[in-house]
Amino acid sequence: MEQLKVGALILDNGKIGVVTKVITSGSLNTDHDLIKWRNNYEVYYQDGTCSIIGESTLHRLIKRGDIKIL
Numbered sequence: 530m531e532q533l534k535v536g537a538l539i540l541d542n543g544k545i546g547v548v549t550k551v552i553t554s555g556s557l558n559t560d561h562d563l564i565k566w567r568n569n570y571e572v573y574y575q576d577g578t579c580s581i582i583g584e585s586t587l588h589r590l591i592k593r594g595d596i597k598i599l
Contacts, residue, residue: 533570538599546572552581
C-alpha cells in the first residue's frame with residue numbers, strides 16, 4: 530500500500546482526521562524505540578485530538594475497513 534501524504538483526509542470510526550505529518554523512521558527525537566524504528570503518521574481529528582499511528586497499523590486498519598481514505 531502506498532504512503533499517505535500530508536493533507537490526506539481519513540474517516541476513522543466516524544471522526545474526520547487529516548494527516549498533518551509523516552514521520553519517517555529515525556527522524557523523530559524520542560526515547561521510545563518503537564517510534565524510532567517505523568514510519569508514523571500524525572493525525573489531527575475534528576474533535577481536536579491528535580494521534581500518532583504507525584504505518585503498518587494504519588494500513589491494516591484501512592485494509593479492514595475501520596479507516597477510510599476520503
